[in-house]
């Protein structure tokens with residue numbers, strides 16, 4: 434692979450002759466693939482993949498390749514992810530009930546892992562600045578089937594007014610110069626220059642300034658990149674320590690991980706030894722850097738913005754109303770026969786409606802102002818005139834539990850259903866049913882007396 438000269442010279446200087454040659458040779462080596470299973474789904478280990486090669490430091494990560502047309506992917510049982518990239522979410526040690534922010538979230542690799550750790554308790558805010566990437570994020574999180582996720586499409590500074598000192602854990606998986614992607618995606622090299630590295634460094638500092646303000650005192654920041662440049666890795670950690678007196682928390686470095694390099698910081702900061710690097714030549718996966726830092730318990734809390742927020746409270750909730758009795762009855766008729774997860778059991782108390790869309794929010798819309806929300810919690814479905822149609826996200830959430838009102842398709846029927854066709858099935862069920870293949874729910878359908886299963890797989894997802 435033809436590496437940029439400036440890049441080669443830089444790493445020869447940083448690593449020395451021997452180690453730099455090993456590094457360059459590994460860039461020419463074979464890329465590593467992996468996938469993570471989704472413990473939120475019913476019977477989640479019942480998949481058609483080889484589960485013998487576990488990624489060591491993960492709960493549900495494995496080596497191997499999956500395909501985007503697998504039922505496991507379409508039903509949110511699996512997420513394709515580079516094994517090294519599984520580590521930031523693991524290092525967060527997120528536990529049930531916490532308030533968590535994934536600030537640079539699309540396409541959702543780390544958000545899905547964080548949602549799995551939260552297990553529908555607490556809240557995950559998954560934010561993405563790019564509108565097109567935020568759509569992909571929504572699609573991936575919707576499949577994953579968690580019920581406690583707010584997806585926003587904002588620049589980090591715009592989020593601050595809503596979430597000052599709010600989150601227990603924030604992951605900043607920063608946009609970076611992507612040196613750790615050179616092996617998997619050689620095109621990443623085209624953008625590389627030392628100037629680009631410094632541009633990325635400035636952007637990372639800007640993002641982190643917002644992240645710091647949103648972290649509760651005593652909260653944890655996980656910072657990760659998929660690049661090797663010290664300017665974007667150890668030197669960013671050094672900047673956080675100097676500017677905000679954050680404390681670097683030790684990561685238990687395991688086989689295949691290397692320590693961060695104090696000699697690559699300006700002040701020879703020993704604490705960066707507690708951060709980790711995944712080099713190509715270490716054999717875990719692609720390139721990754723991970724640091725975990727603590728915000729001081731005694732950090733000053735500026736509550737000016739909080740007061741202002743209360744005054745303007747209703748702005749984001751202006752066209753949202755609660756359901757009336759008749760609407761609740763219509764919904765109940767359609768979803769009462771399904772096995773609802775605990776998080777949705779009290780939907781009649783919580784459900785809201787906005788422009789026909791009925792949803793159970795992850796965060797009360799009255800507490801959100803002036804931010805672009807992509808989705809908030811679970812959309813139960815659409816309230817049409819005098820009837821209710823359950824939606825795709827609800828189907829994916831119901832995939833968490835065993836369901837009886839379900840039609841199981843064969844392989845050919847499954848392919849037809851993905852195309853959007855209606856199918857004749859042998860079933861005595863009537864009305865809205867869940868549709869599954871290999872015992873994995875992936876859609877709703879509707880059965881009439883003629884045993885024709887009407888297709889409710891969303892047009893945008895059809896194959």
Ligand SMILES: C[S@@+](CC[C@H](N)C(=O)[O-])C[C@H]1O[C@@H](n2cnc3c(N)ncnc32)[C@H](O)[C@@H]1O
Pocket residue numbers: 536537538539540541542543544561562563566588589606607608609636640
């Ligand atoms: C490394 S990717 C995130 C990958 C994601 N965490 C995952 O695991 O699937 C970085 C993301 O940061 C976003 N980004 C770019 N510029 C940004 C900025 N100024 N502020 C916040 N996010 C930004 C990019 O659009 C991109 O989606």
